[in-house]
Amino acid sequence: MHLFDYLDSGNGFKVRLLLAQLGMKYQWTNVDIDQGLTRTPEFLKRNPNGRIPTLELDDGTNLFESNAIMWYLAEGSRFVPATQLGRAQVLQWMFFEQYSHEPYVATPRYICRHFPADHPRRAELPARLEKGHAALQVMEGHLATRQFFVNERYSIADIALYAYTHVAPDGGLDLAPYPNVREWLKRVAAQPGYIDLLARPVSAAA
Amino acid sequence: MHLFDYLDSGNGFKVRLLLAQLGMKYQWTNVDIDQGLTRTPEFLKRNPNGRIPTLELDDGTNLFESNAIMWYLAEGSRFVPATQLGRAQVLQWMFFEQYSHEPYVATPRYICRHFPADHPRRAELPARLEKGHAALQVMEGHLATRQFFVNERYSIADIALYAYTHVAPDGGLDLAPYPNVREWLKRVAAQPGYIDLLARPVSAAA
Numbered sequence: 001m002h003l004f005d006y007l008d009s010g011n012g013f014k015v016r017l018l019l020a021q022l023g024m025k026y027q028w029t030n031v032d033i034d035q036g037l038t039r040t041p042e043f044l045k046r047n048p049n050g051r052i053p054t055l056e057l058d059d060g061t062n063l064f065e066s067n068a069i070m071w072y073l074a075e076g077s078r079f080v081p082a083t084q085l086g087r088a089q090v091l092q093w094m095f096f097e098q099y100s101h102e103p104y105v106a107t108p109r110y111i112c113r114h115f116p117a118d119h120p121r122r123a124e125l126p127a128r129l130e131k132g133h134a135a136l137q138v139m140e141g142h143l144a145t146r147q148f149f150v151n152e153r154y155s156i157a158d159i160a161l162y163a164y165t166h167v168a169p170d171g172g173l174d175l176a177p178y179p180n181v182r183e184w185l186k187r188v189a190a191q192p193g194y195i196d197l198l199a200r201p202v203s204a205a206a
Numbered sequence: 207m208h209l210f211d212y213l214d215s216g217n218g219f220k221v222r223l224l225l226a227q228l229g230m231k232y233q234w235t236n237v238d239i240d241q242g243l244t245r246t247p248e249f250l251k252r253n254p255n256g257r258i259p260t261l262e263l264d265d266g267t268n269l270f271e272s273n274a275i276m277w278y279l280a281e282g283s284r285f286v287p288a289t290q291l292g293r294a295q296v297l298q299w300m301f302f303e304q305y306s307h308e309p310y311v312a313t314p315r316y317i318c319r320h321f322p323a324d325h326p327r328r329a330e331l332p333a334r335l336e337k338g339h340a341a342l343q344v345m346e347g348h349l350a351t352r353q354f355f356v357n358e359r360y361s362i363a364d365i366a367l368y369a370y371t372h373v374a375p376d377g378g379l380d381l382a383p384y385p386n387v388r389e390w391l392k393r394v395a396a397q398p399g400y401i402d403l404l405a406r407p408v409s410a411a412a
Contacts, residue, residue, distance in 0.1 A: 048344045049306055063294055065301035072294035088269055088278035091297075095271035099304045100255055138254045 002027040002056040003201075004046060008113070009033075010106055010163035011066035012053040013197045017159055018070050021193035022077060026055075028201040034114060066163075067094040070156045079156050089150045093157040096138070104132035106164040108171030125172060132173050136181060139165070143180035147187060154191055162188045167197060208233040208262040209407075210252060214319070215239075216312055216369035217272040218259040219403045223365055224276050227399035228283060232261075234407040240320060272369075273300040276362045285362050295356045299363040302344070310338035312370040314377030331378060338379050342387060345371070349386035353393060360397055368394045373403060 003019070003026050005012035019026055031037045031052050039050045047054040047064040054064045055072075063069050071091075074080045081087050108128050111121050139161065142149065149157040166185050168175060175182055188194070209225070209232050211218035225232055237243045237258050245256045253260040253270040260270045261278075269275050277297075280286045287293050314334050317327050345367065348355065355363040372391050374381060381388055394400070 048347050049302060057291070061291065063291075063298060065298045065305075067301050068294050068298035071297050072290060075290055075293070084278060084281055085263070085267065085269075087281070088274050091277050092269060092271045092274035095273050095301070095304055096255060098301055099271075099308070102305070103309075141254050 001058060002029065004029050004031050004043070004052055004054045004056070006031055006033050006052050007198060007200060009052060010109075010167065010197065011051075011102075014066045014156075014159050014163045015053050015055065015069050015073070016199075016201060017163075017195055018073055018079065018156060020195045021079070021191065022073060023193070024073070026201070067098060067156075067160055070094075070159065074156050079154070079159075081151050081153070081155060083151075086151050090155050090157040093149045094160045096135075097157075097160045100131070100138070101135040101161065102164060104128045104130075104135055105168050105171065105173060108132060108173065109164065109167060110171075112171050129172055132168065132171070133177075136165070136168070136173065136175070136178050139184075140178045140180050143184050148184070154188065158184075158188050163197075207264060208235065210235050210237050210249070210258055210260045210262070212237055212239050212258050213404060213406060215258060216315075216373065216403065217308075220272045220362075220365050220369045221259050221261065221275050221279070222405075222407060223369075223401055224279055224285065224362065226401045227285070227397065228279060229399070230279070232407070273304060273362075273366055276300075276365065280362050285360070285365075287357050287359070287361060289357075292357050296361050296363040299355045300366045302341075303363075303366045306337070306344070307341040307367065308370060310334045310336075310341055311374050311377065311379060314338060314379065315370065315373060316377075318377050335378055338374065338377070342371070342374070342379065342381070342384050345390075346384045346386050349390050354390070360394065364390075364394050369403075 003015060005028060007030055031043065033052065037043060038052055044050055046062040049064065051064065053066050053069060054062050055069045056062050063072055081090060108125055111125060115121050146152060148154050149161065162185065165181065209221060211234060213236055237249065239258065243249060244258055250256055252268040255270065257270065259272050259275060260268050261275045262268050269278055287296060314331055317331060321327050352358065354360050355367065368391065371387065
């Protein structure tokens with residue numbers, strides 16, 4: 001398999017962390033999103049939506065959307081529940097992550113790290129951060145009585161939500177008001193095979 | 207089962223259409239989102255993220271996120287592929303729908319139908335519609351060589367993308383430039399058991 005990715009991407013990190021915990025080997029290519037390299041004609045043949053991560057499978061199929069890639073890799077493993085309801089609840093939190101969390105937790109981080117202090121996109125921050133706090137509050141409440149998001153077991157739902165939550169302060173989201181979230185972050189980081197977001201894969205092709 | 211929903215919601219329609227095509231009976235309650243009824247303490251016990259659709263299962267569990275509800279209902283049926291890659295591709299298009307399509311196709315429709323012409327939220331429309339056209343262009347290209355989104359068979363990926371695409375003109379998105387999308391919309395609407403978005407479920411409890 002060959003993962004087309006961007007090292008600082010939390011969406012890419014989801015896939016890298018899962019691959020590490022599954023003990024799977026893969027080729028890895030860093031695609032510089034700031035230079036527009038996900039919007040070239042060549043890359044759009046892999047993913048017509050022009051985004052990383054995109055995983056090229058051994059048969060040449062390109063799979064995109066981080067959470068769908070995780071599902072492909074983890075289905076049938078210990079990272080996806082064995083029950084119909086458990087699988088749906090994992091997907092419930094993964095869709096929550098993409099719709100109600102990522103645009104308001106990940107995007108502020110991207111804006112803060114990629115645009116100068118006087119850039120017009122900084123104007124988006126207050127409204128995004130307000131919704132980011134709302135997402136964190138939903139997580140805080142859910143974790144008040146739970147160790148992990150579904151069935152008290154670490155799953156790809158935890159990976160999906162961890163990816164940008166653990167670096168939320170980079171975008172201006174203070175995690176101090178969310179002690180349950182902070183304890184859960186520690187539990188995720190203590191899982192066997194954990195790697196850091198910026199740990200460059202050893203199989204890197206570029 | 208009991209579906210908490212809002213009749214004009216495309217996200218709710220996904221679940222209603224699938225339930226009709228699966229031939230499943232359910233109780234149905236319309237929750238008026240404009241009156242804030244998804245943000246009451248009572249409703250937040252069902253879905254801490256305060257959104258419809260939310261499906262209460264017979265054991266009392268509440269499941270939320272339209273695409274996760276569809277997965278729960280359709281897993282193992284003809285509406286979800288039998289292969290690992292096919293299932294991941296269905297999820298790929300469902301995550302595409304929630305991240306790159308719904309905020310730019312559904313939200314403009316909501317703004318146009320729920321806010322007066324001089325409302326400040328109308329200012330969001332140009333930027334949202336630009337991204338809506340980008341999402342439709344991705345669909346148009348994919349459908350150039352395909353009858354349905356995955357494996358040439360109607361699946362919950364088609365339902366997820368159909369729900370707001372077929373009413374995209376309500377939000378100001380002209381479908382004329384997308385002939386492949388328009389042909390696919392006709393194929394979806396011709397599926398056995400098809401119902402209209404505004405068809406009130408006969409099992410309605412309220």
